[in-house]
Amino acid sequence: MDRGRLEAFSDGVFAVAITLLALNLAVKGPGNGTLAHQLGHMWPGYVAYVISFFTIGIIWVNHHSLVSNVVVVTRLLLFLNLVLLLFVVLIPVATATVADYLQAGGFDAKLAVALYGIVLTGMSAGFGGIAEWSLRPGRTLVPVPPDKRWAARLRFMSGGLVYLLVTGCAFLSATVALGLSGLVAVYYVFERTPAAGRIGGTAETDGPAGPAGPAGPPGSQDG
Amino acid sequence: MDRGRLEAFSDGVFAVAITLLALNLAVKGPGNGTLAHQLGHMWPGYVAYVISFFTIGIIWVNHHSLVSNVVVVTRLLLFLNLVLLLFVVLIPVATATVADYLQAGGFDAKLAVALYGIVLTGMSAGFGGIAEWSLRPGRTLVPVPPDKRWAARLRFMSGGLVYLLVTGCAFLSATVALGLSGLVAVYYVFERTPAAGRIGGTAETDGPAGPAGPAGPPGSQDG
Amino acid sequence: MDRGRLEAFSDGVFAVAITLLALNLAVKGPGNGTLAHQLGHMWPGYVAYVISFFTIGIIWVNHHSLVSNVVVVTRLLLFLNLVLLLFVVLIPVATATVADYLQAGGFDAKLAVALYGIVLTGMSAGFGGIAEWSLRPGRTLVPVPPDKRWAARLRFMSGGLVYLLVTGCAFLSATVALGLSGLVAVYYVFERTPAAGRIGGTAETDGPAGPAGPAGPPGSQDG
């Protein structure tokens, strides 16, 4: 198993999942009230769409940073990657549930956002599994030194902890919990060197990714 | 982050979005009037399908021209690319809304086409963000000389301005506005050297894209 | 524009279109008669699914044979490729219409199969456009000699003529016309050297496609 096909398959899943998100925003067509009225009542759908879109986008960026540093693809890595994708693929459905139930209010709205939090927590756990796997010696191009492993762990575990907080917080206030998951996305968009990017030292923000094949070691090969 | 995976993910999103467009043309099945009658009433769907199909196709071509010239992939570029894709992914839903409401007429038809214009304006803005990013020194293989930057800006901003015009024009006449967005697609299909293609000087129309890896600098590496 | 990304985007569209075909076979769920009864009435769906699946599969194979021989990617080629994909993407919808209306009988069944024939004819025309483009000197690795161009044209035009026949024949008998489109697929599966495969002399059936990059000229580079 080479890394390129792991990336190609994962990219396909990320691409389909992120595109399916938009289907939740379809209106019902004529005969269901004016279009303006329908659109006005869909605001939870827009908010949830944007949050989920950037959440999947960011996890894709971090997935790539992590995988591009991997030198050996084992069956365990493939299994951990499937666990990550199992939850990524659930994001469009969880997003649709939030969009449908947030305005209904009551326990249904809280449960919908809690479900969303569980799916994102599962995604984080899958990602954490891959990151943990990559910390072992000989698995990445630029290994993480033993004394920096706990720092790396803290970084990739913190996202999962926030999503766990989203899940719990949802039972207090669905809107606040959804906003919190949005803040995670905003944080990662503006954070210059993400947790995953620094694991193994991939200096993705300043190194040139040359267009020609034999450029340099990290990330020089297209998938 | 290497350019290849940015292209692979974007290609996946473009491919799924362009394929989902056709789903809007599904008929309702037996028991909803004769098939001929159903098909006859779907003409706004066919028109919107063809316009959206070529619009996505052209933005894909221009996206590639632009990205193939990039030598360094930063987090900011990835974020700008996500903004572009955020709107690309909305095109199938906006197209379906136009198809559903154009024949209804009245304010709903106008609002549907205005929405379509907003989505295309957003897409243009996302593309313009990437193009603007690429104008800075050291980011592209063949840099744009400082004295030609405003000319390049004008070229990639003009598409967005037309889509803004589509949005405003929709409130006067939904059909005229939709036709205008179709003219943009026709223009870009026949325009030999598109705005994006000339940024950085990628001579895509006359240079051979060799099949072997070590061919030449621009566009010589498959994604 | 390099050939690899043209292939990657087209492959994505082919893959999504071929996968969406299966969605037509979904049953309605409990409360719509026994499952056995529902499945028994869906036989036109199974037949149409298998025909469309292999039709898309074969056009994908031929598309690759043709494109792998191309040495220069022009805007015109990209436009012709979009015309091909415009019709490929309609196949799942046309297949669903056949599956829904074939048992209804009468004019609706005939019209449904005629529509299917039109979509396949359009696909053939798009493919023929690419093939015609590739006949010009300097566009393919192994050019077609001038005296063999008409033979090549006849080969890639014959598929389109049969689909035109399917369209006309549908108004006489929907079932016979559908069967005829199935025969085209069967013919191309068993035909050892397809029309497209021989254009430009790509000897795809006997030449080894080496796994390493610098293997040989035709088809040695992965997309």
Place this chain on the structure above:
Amino acid sequence: MDRGRLEAFSDGVFAVAITLLALNLAVKGPGNGTLAHQLGHMWPGYVAYVISFFTIGIIWVNHHSLVSNVVVVTRLLLFLNLVLLLFVVLIPVATATVADYLQAGGFDAKLAVALYGIVLTGMSAGFGGIAEWSLRPGRTLVPVPPDKRWAARLRFMSGGLVYLLVTGCAFLSATVALGLSGLVAVYYVFERTPAAGRIGGTAETDGPAGPAGPAGPPGSQDG
């Protein structure tokens, strides 16, 4: 035809099919009972989702192991690959049918799981066809010695036999048969060297898949 595009197309189909699985878990929205009640009644959907997700994931891993060892891509291989994909693409629909009918009980539940078994048996047969094809001399990088061919055959046929057992067993107990198909997935996740992985001797679990192009013969080229 080169191997890379065979992989890219197949990866696309696998990725779309695995993502569509999750759509079966969508809830009906407000006005259909409490969300908690709806979610509680969907447990067959969750179970079927997880089983199908890992089943597709595993067949993807095995498909890659097998194909990465192939040195010559013939039309017959492409046809056998299409047969495999024909059934892979049916998995989301078969999974939805199981999810819908398992709780209904009676013959419908049994028939739904039997259908699921038939689709998985077909997928296994398609995979077995590719594996059988690869046993012939000159088709793989590391050929299987003649005296080990029957051992290889037994390994890739055993999966199909279990799925045939699932199909038959479904008429006795739908739940037990579904559980059996889940055990196959669990078995392949934990099985260190799968049937397909060992055909042709691809030592995928211990060999480094180098990130640079000119690494080594098996699996050194990204798709």
